[in-house]
Amino acid sequence: MQLRRKITDFIAANAMLLATIFSGLLVVSIGGALLFRAWPLLAANGIFNVIFGAQWSPSNGLFGLKPFIIGTLWVTGLAIILAVPACVLAAIFLAEYAGPKTRGIIKPLIDLLSGIPSVIYGVWGVLVVVPFIADILGPYAAKHWHNIPIISTDYTTGFSILAGAVVLAIMIAPVIITVADEVLRAVPREVREVSFALGATHFETITRVVIRKALPGLIAAVVMGVSRALGETMAVLMVVGNVPLTPKSIFDPAYPLPALIANNYGEMMSIPLYDSALLAAALFLLLIVLVFNLLARAALNHAIKRAA
């Protein structure tokens, strides 16, 4: 009886170890498999030419990812610019001003927002954001902003960088707010009390004491938002227009990396190296997201040490 229990324990331990190794090595195998499949293209055209090549013309064997990388940067950058101020303010409201009751209402709503599937955001973008840009904001910009770079336009279909960025900003808001709220709440109470005791207002306490103390954590929150935004596919794909040209204005369409993969995968079997090029795009996306995740981790660890 004793022996049987010991044998069961031994077998179970090893079976569980196997599951653990599988989970742990999954990300390594994903990277490895993508590299393996992307290798033929990287070897044939050179890594530099793939990343910085401006020409995407599969039938001529040209697979430059630059237009797509630039598209990703535009959409993600604008989304961050739109999202960060509102998200940090909302997190400050939650952590500093809201009572337990208000928190109890808003926190579940934020969880709800993060649970909504990407396609639903896409549908909403097509129904609300795209028409708004095409019918109201675009024409207004054409009339009044025609001398200002980046926000000038002659005509827009609405399917644009701006539409992608608005949808993306909403999608990453729950990530940024949740982390920022936690970081702000981790700042010890005493720190605030000392500031109040010196006669500072709540506004002064937050901006000069709390935020300063929480800064590394807030940066981590934003970086996490960036890494989430970089890989987001469906919602952006549905509203961003998907034209592989270097954009000049936020009213122009763009073609981000994830959209490139989603739109072309499965149809590329007849052209040599096409499949390799798309997996190279996936590998590149994986690496960028990985770097941002590691940065966020480093910032968070720093924040934890600083708070202690």
Added chain:
Amino acid sequence: MTKRKLNNIIFKSLTFGAAGLLVIILVAILSVITIKGMKAMSWELITSIPSGGFYLGGKGGIANAIVGSLYLGIGATILALIVSIPTVLYLRVYAAHWFASIIRTLLDILWGVPSIVFGAFGFALMILLGMKASLLAGTITVALFELPIMIRSIDEVVKMVPHELEEVSYALGATRFETAVKVIFRQSLPGVVTGSLLAFGRGIGDAASVLFTAGFTDNIPHSPMDAAATLPLAIFFQLGTPFDEVRQRAYGAALILMILVLAASLLARLLGAKFNRYTVK
């Protein structure tokens, strides 16, 4: 003095406004999808599969996508559970500290991998194994996508189980496996239920991971090797057509998907609270 007080009030209103904006946007999304979806909703939409000329505005419904998504979501969640639970228990009960921290770091990185990358990986794997796009291939890909989400949420509750409880079990002569299953797993059951429902919601709503792996068909899949339609892709394809009737059905499908996901998340909350009463704090 008044200027400082004024700043204080302005700032407070700004933060309140930002939080309010968020709530307004959420309400706007939910209500637009609900209103548009309700207009397209009909018994036919839910219960019948597409008939000829469906994508040109012909008759039929999206039962193929509803059933496909449910098969896929449930299958993937079960597969992910089979790997997640042993992983989390191993990390808690058996693993050495250094080993656990390496695995947790790798899992954190996996958590950030975009679903389109899982999709590309799933497709590469499919070709390697000589499989076709099918319910099975889609289920496996979605299971991999759900894995880090599930492990993280289960790991969080397993970490909360008090160490004394574990020690009592050892003191009674239980093996580590018995302790893992009968004490720690039992204690974390609410978290497992919540985590599974959360992962199910994420899995069923994700389009990028099934785009190349599950295929798409107008029929309800009868075997794991058949292609399977899914709701997110049905929405995506129907919205892309120029016909208004077809686009209407995309709104209907979006409402159904949203209800499924919200129901999973609501159920997770309710069950989590219900089971929580039976655990030792």
